[in-house]
Amino acid sequence: xxxDTAPGRRSTWAPLTGAAHSIALEVLLDGPLPRSxxxxxxxLSAGSLTRLSKPLLDSGLLVETRGVPDPATGRxxxxxxxxxxxxxxxxxxxTADTAHAVLTTLRAEVVAxxxxxxxxxxxxxxxxxxxxxxxxxxxxxxxxxxAVGVSLGGKxxxxxxxxxxxxxxxxxxxxxxxxxxLLGLPVVVDNDVLSLTRAEQWFGSARRCGHFAVVxxxxxxxxxLVVHDQVVDRPDSGVGLLGHHPLDPHGPLCPAGHVGCxxxxxxxxxxxxxxxLALRRPVGVEEVLDLAERGEPLARRVVDxxxxxxxxxxxxVGNFTMPERIVVSGENARLAEVxxxxxxxGFGAGxxxxxxxIPVDVQLTGFEEWARGAxxxxxxxxxxxxxx
Ligand SMILES: [Zn+2]
Numbered sequence: 004x005x006x007d008t009a010p011g012r013r014s015t016w017a018p019l020t021g022a023a024h025s026i027a028l029e030v031l032l033d034g035p036l037p038r039s040x041x042x043x044x045x046x047l048s049a050g051s052l053t054r055l056s057k058p059l060l061d062s063g064l065l066v067e068t069r070g071v072p073d074p075a076t077g078r079x080x081x082x083x084x085x086x087x088x089x090x091x092x093x094x095x096x097x098t099a100d101t102a103h104a105v106l107t108t109l110r111a112e113v114v115a116x117x118x119x120x121x122x123x124x125x126x127x128x129x130x131x132x133x134x135x136x137x138x139x140x141x142x143x144x145x146x147x148x149x150a151v152g153v154s155l156g157g158k159x160x161x162x163x164x165x166x167x168x169x170x171x172x173x174x175x176x177x178x179x180x181x182x183x184x185l186l187g188l189p190v191v192v193d194n195d196v197l198s199l200t201r202a203e204q205w206f207g208s209a210r211r212c213g214h215f216a217v218v219x220x221x222x223x224x225x226x227x228l229v230v231h232d233q234v235v236d237r238p239d240s241g242v243g244l245l246g247h248h249p250l251d252p253h254g255p256l257c258p259a260g261h262v263g264c265x266x267x268x269x270x271x272x273x274x275x276x277x278x279x280l281a282l283r284r285p286v287g288v289e290e291v292l293d294l295a296e297r298g299e300p301l302a303r304r305v306v307d308x309x310x311x312x313x314x315x316x317x318x319x320v321g322n323f324t325m326p327e328r329i330v331v332s333g334e335n336a337r338l339a340e341v342x343x344x345x346x347x348x349g350f351g352a353g354x355x356x357x358x359x360x361i362p363v364d365v366q367l368t369g370f371e372e373w374a375r376g377a378x379x380x381x382x383x384x385x386x387x388x389x390x391x
Contacts, residue, residue, distance in 0.1 A: 015064045016386050022047060023055050027064060027085070031109065031386065032205060035068045035082035039075040056083060063089075085109060091147040092385070093137050094378025096195060096370055097155040099124070099170045102133050103370040106140045106148070107378040109386075111206045115142040116371055126176045134185040151188050152381030153178065154195040154373065156223060158241035161390075163192040166241075170222075191390050193380040194241035195373060199332060200227030200234055201390070202372075202379035208364045209330050216326040218245065218317060219368075221333035222272075224265040228324055236391065246270075248319060250312045268312045271335060278305045292341045310342020314349025321354060321361045332366040339365045 019027055025045050030036055036044075042052045059065040066086045073080040087109040095104045099121075106115040119136040121129055137151060157168030163179015165171075182190040193201075200217045209215040213232045219225030226245035228235040246266040247259060254263020255273065267273055271288055278291040281301040294302035317329055331339045339346050350363070366372075384390045 015062055017388065019059075022051070023059060026052070026056055026083075027059055028386065030065055030083050031085050032211065035084035037071075037073050037075075037080045037082045039073055039080070041083065043075075087112075089147060090149045090385070091142070092378045092381045093140065093148055093151040094198075094374040094376065094381060095133050095136065095151065095153045096373035096377055097121075097129065097133075097153065097171065098370075101370075102129070102136050103374045104133075104136045104140060105371055105374040105378055106142050107375060107382070109382060111202060111375055111379050111382060113371060113375060115140050116374070117141075118370070124171050124173075126173060126178065126181065129171070130178060130181040130185060133182060137186060148188060150381035150385045151182065151186060151190045152198065152377035152379070152384070153182065153190065153192045154198040154377035154380065155192070156195050156225075156241075156243075158238070159192050159194050163190065165192065189381075189384065191380050191384045193377065193390055195376065196225035196227050197234060197236055197240055198376035198380040199225075199368070199373065200229065200376075201383055202376040203227075203330055203332075203366075204229050204232075204234060205379060205383070207330070208366060209328055212327055214324075214326050215328045215330065216320050216324055217330045217332055218313075218320060219333035220269055220313065220331060220335045220338055221368075222270060224269055224316075225333065226320070228326075230324070234391065245316070245320070248316060250315055265312075265316055269309055269316070269335075269338075274305065274309055274335065274338075277309075278302060281305060288335050288338075292337050295341050306338065306342045307345040310338055310345040311349035313339060313342070314346040314351075315353050317346070317361075317363060318350045318353025321350075321358070326361060328362045328364060330364045330366050332368045332372075334368060336365050336367050339363065 038052055042049055063086055065083050067081040068084050070079045070081050090109045092107050095102055101118055101120055103118045105113045107113050117140050119132050155168050158166040160166055165173050165176040165178050167174050179190050179192045196219050203209045203217055215229050217227035223243055224246035247261050247264040249264055250268050251263030255267045257264050257267040274288045278286045291302045295306040380390050
């Protein structure tokens, strides 16, 4: 059955409001859940919960699972769950030369993936390449894709217009509208760090945490923040604000002219340049981390200095935004593992000894995780009506 012949199925989440929407969302994020637990969380009577959940079960959006003893009453109960077998979502992450895509379930479990090289960076060519990639993903023969999310490093307006993306050389590119025309599906475009933060909040290690920060260490330094259960999505979120936070008054210059800012000290280019100078040969970050693990003294010094600087940066994040936890993510997140002692020393040196501890999770992030983040932006738009 194609999406066009199943209009009712495309809109099952959209008309939900109030308590019915809250029930469905709780079950999506934490299900399967017994009715008694749902009633407790949402402060509903057992009767109200039964009345409100009936249309959700009738429409097939929720299903009853196998009977288990209710923890509250001991009686046999059939917890509610979402039917995540019917709706699919696509996430696409754009880099300077490749589009990476995943096909996911409603709970962002990856069921297929693919990638396509970008022969050039013109918006028309990129849109055609992404459309071909989405159409070619295995597993959507039944027309089950409900929405497509695209993420990239840059500033993106709520209307899907890419205001600026430096590495693609784009300004004011209406990528969302072009792709929607090509695909005939709802398309949402998002900043890549924001989409990763949205994925962390719903389906990641910081899941259901009301106040946390995501620090991305890779080609650039990214920052995402969740406060009072809301992803902070401001016009400047895609500019790369934390990347230019000063860390070392004697450090190297960044392209914006800052001395020793986070990008100048911690980006992939910065780490590779410092290690290359010490080792007198071109070297990639992964190799530097491998060498440091094996005890090569110059690589160890490069890693420890960078990890200590990252700890200083995380202390600033902790001091300014008081998160419950910090997630370190991105392609060079391994820096926080290999240099963990130095990171902890830098973090501790930047904190008031009276301040409480902030757990730091390290999330190794490959292109599939980035693309999954874009899929979560699509899932949230489908479920909430906007990417918030
Ligand atoms: Zn800078």
